[in-house]
Amino acid sequence: MRIAFIGLGAMGLPIARNLIKAGHELHAWNRNPDRARTLEPDGARVADSIAQAVQAVEIVCTMVADDAALADVVWDGPDRAGVLQTLAPDGVHVSLSTISTDLSTRLARAHADAAQHFVAAPVFGRPDAAANATLTVVAAGPAAAIERCRPVLEPIGQALCVVGDDPPMANVVKLGGNFLIATMIEALGEAFALMRKSGVAPATFLDVVNSNLFRSPVYGNYGRLIDGGTFDPPGFRLRLGLKDARLVLAAAERVETPMPLASLVRDQLLSGVALGRGDLDWSAVSVLAAERAGVK
Amino acid sequence: MRIAFIGLGAMGLPIARNLIKAGHELHAWNRNPDRARTLEPDGARVADSIAQAVQAVEIVCTMVADDAALADVVWDGPDRAGVLQTLAPDGVHVSLSTISTDLSTRLARAHADAAQHFVAAPVFGRPDAAANATLTVVAAGPAAAIERCRPVLEPIGQALCVVGDDPPMANVVKLGGNFLIATMIEALGEAFALMRKSGVAPATFLDVVNSNLFRSPVYGNYGRLIDGGTFDPPGFRLRLGLKDARLVLAAAERVETPMPLASLVRDQLLSGVALGRGDLDWSAVSVLAAERAGVK
Amino acid sequence: MRIAFIGLGAMGLPIARNLIKAGHELHAWNRNPDRARTLEPDGARVADSIAQAVQAVEIVCTMVADDAALADVVWDGPDRAGVLQTLAPDGVHVSLSTISTDLSTRLARAHADAAQHFVAAPVFGRPDAAANATLTVVAAGPAAAIERCRPVLEPIGQALCVVGDDPPMANVVKLGGNFLIATMIEALGEAFALMRKSGVAPATFLDVVNSNLFRSPVYGNYGRLIDGGTFDPPGFRLRLGLKDARLVLAAAERVETPMPLASLVRDQLLSGVALGRGDLDWSAVSVLAAERAGVK
């Protein structure tokens, strides 16, 4: 299939590579074209503009940092045409980014108005999972559009979960999942602080509860990072974790749902940024729990 | 081995039964003697008093509801002798209850003063795990004392985790584990409220995140209870969950460790009790998250 | 002085009336022109468009509901010119609304780019204080511009507090003040719930603490509203209180400042909206504290 791919960051690049491997003709565009060119040896055609990438494709995938970045490539800028104007009628925009439910709703409307289709398909997984095609892809959108996207969504992950026919449903599932992970990290941070001050090694505690109770790779992985203080290089930057906390609160406010745990976690992440840890792994939020307790 | 067992509630009874099965001569005492007598067909000797149960045994196990109940059987009452006075020198008191780190510290001291030994060995698991001998036993105390207790601690669970030589270390690990579970329940409650108000079925959300991300039986089990609203009969009563939240905060205050998540969870559990849900399963705390959001 | 006044809601109308009383020639515009016409007997000239109101005035005051409403009148719409385009060079835009520090910053820049001046001058006080000209006006902006606005800002309140030369400084002071009030309301709600369940009449408690300790009209007024359950008609709508809580959190996030109390208060206000109390007085947020405690 002929597809366009916009946004070749830490996640986008390996996903795009897997799409080429799956046999697609991939037209790539990235704000920084040098980054796009690293995909040429894999067979990507690097476009000079969004318009050039998107014209004549059936599906355009976007994977960018946040709402602003996505709005920027979708709507026309002062000196360039965006996805919305250049995608052919009946074309599908597959948004892989973690964005707000509000933007997802607006994109669904805008693409429908342009006789195009919009599928939200945010992914769970870090860059290594993107490289190994072991992402979990959460998709929502009109059933027919999702069916057309299967050849794109299936090769990039180990699981494709369709959660509804309205795009923001996928975004809220993604945000809800990240909320659960953020809560686990904060909870581990607090529990480890308690253990340290009680003379119990966090690794001992983690071993007891995760081996016997939770048996969850998420607790295992984050528990090891927090215990070891291994926050650099980041798997997922704390400042992006803050962004997601803000997004889940915004999604919840839209539907009038208070989430006090999410508020608490957001405040800790914000403090992490204020204290200069925004570019560490988001599990570095746990440092605050230790500091607050006077753990040396 | 000749042992005494005090406290034959929902957890104590099946544990005592497994100890008899393991070949021990078990002398049972329970506040309500009728309950003790149900163990006679299994081979238990039912004692008329704590003194009668404890005299001439090497190890006495206690499994009672809370700090007050344990203090009550350990120290002498107005009309009866307690464990402390009647246990022979060099005897071991194994406390299986979930108690405060403060009481655990005081018991360690009191038994040492009486030339006896104290081992804290709280357990993770519900009554069915007690019956199936699949509990996780977390033990702390003097190494030699723990070794002597192995024939008692190993047959009742699937895992015996020794976490230190000071008894309260086991209690803090137990409380920390329960804190993590309570946090997961509250987090699921908030996430489910968000999903419901966003048009996503909680079961769909749970399926995505637990099958692909967390892969944890704890999320799976509690997620199903919360989604189904299946809070009765309780696996673990909300009012006991509140007790444990209070204990983890007390343990944390003793070592000067603020735990804002634990405070938040405690407040929700307290509200659960105030709203008449104290005798439901503690996952019923999630109802509050839905109510606060106006979910019908 | 010849001035324009845009936005004649519950606050704008009495403020505009006081400006006329002070001798200004006031050109009024309101989205709903019927509302504007009620000012004609006072001597206002009702304009058919923003352009007509703003042309040839030296100062334009705006008093609207929120960021969106203000942006709407400032920038051009599809079929009408906004304040920015129609205000003469060297004209001053005085924004009386409670808006975000972000919008205030953008307005300062936009007006400067248009060789105009921007003064943020949000007010403390309810509609009766607007009518009595007892508002507290908090102003920030270039000193010369503020001086020129004194004839406008002084007649509408009892105090004009200049807090800095950068407009968002006034907005953050206003938001910080509302945050303190919201916290007092929530605190009173929690304290009253405790008193009720302890058998102490809230009025007795309020009398002790406010007469002897705080001696604050804010505690006095809100305490009486909460104790009496007098939330309708609203002095300040709960849903606007939620807006302000959101704005203070946004202002704080911009400068990387976690405010856990503000988060907590926001969540309670959001729950108030979810439970159908958005159009009651914001002190109705206290009902939640009582409900959570099972107070009948």
Add this chain to the structure above:
Amino acid sequence: MRIAFIGLGAMGLPIARNLIKAGHELHAWNRNPDRARTLEPDGARVADSIAQAVQAVEIVCTMVADDAALADVVWDGPDRAGVLQTLAPDGVHVSLSTISTDLSTRLARAHADAAQHFVAAPVFGRPDAAANATLTVVAAGPAAAIERCRPVLEPIGQALCVVGDDPPMANVVKLGGNFLIATMIEALGEAFALMRKSGVAPATFLDVVNSNLFRSPVYGNYGRLIDGGTFDPPGFRLRLGLKDARLVLAAAERVETPMPLASLVRDQLLSGVALGRGDLDWSAVSVLAAERAGVK
């Protein structure tokens, strides 16, 4: 009147002095007798034991640090008789300390069982208010007993507020008042951090909101302490503030009332102790809000 006074700390000493000034014959006892002797020049009779102080008096006042200290002087110790045993029948025990509602309830019962009377009369005010007899005294207990105590309670403060006939009602009013103050301190801390990072001097903000809105000496006094960082010498130690936060949460838990603001404030105070600020004024809890925001 012949009265006994037990506990001559920072608050007890000046109160006792005012009672002597009021013409009472005061028999003083203090754990550290040297401290008691400083009252001799004022006319106090220093007793060698609680029994000696309490025998033959009509009213005994106690003013000690906490629940444990009060229980210690009321009930018999291993080598000395307590107030309960030595107070004559029909005598009144007036407890001025800030204690738990639980202990207050138990004392009411114990004194009634001994045919004595118990009045809870905790006070608002710092040591200087005790010296100037400007305390606010909050009393609860049987009406007849309170009447008999008026000659004792009136000279020590500027206001005597009787809030009910059950002693813990006075304690819960005192704890509720301290909760409101603690919340104000935390709120000021957060607001000041926001102001600092927004370029607004806290004093400017305080001036705007307190001069015009709150007009409360509590905001004024604490605002100045926090802005100036003047936490030493302490007016009221942070570690005692933590104790009171714990007591209000305990009082609320007894009557099944969640108080999330109180939980939040408790956690901040606990962190203050963990970070070595326990002996500073409790307004030093505000330092955390600044640190968390990275304020230098």
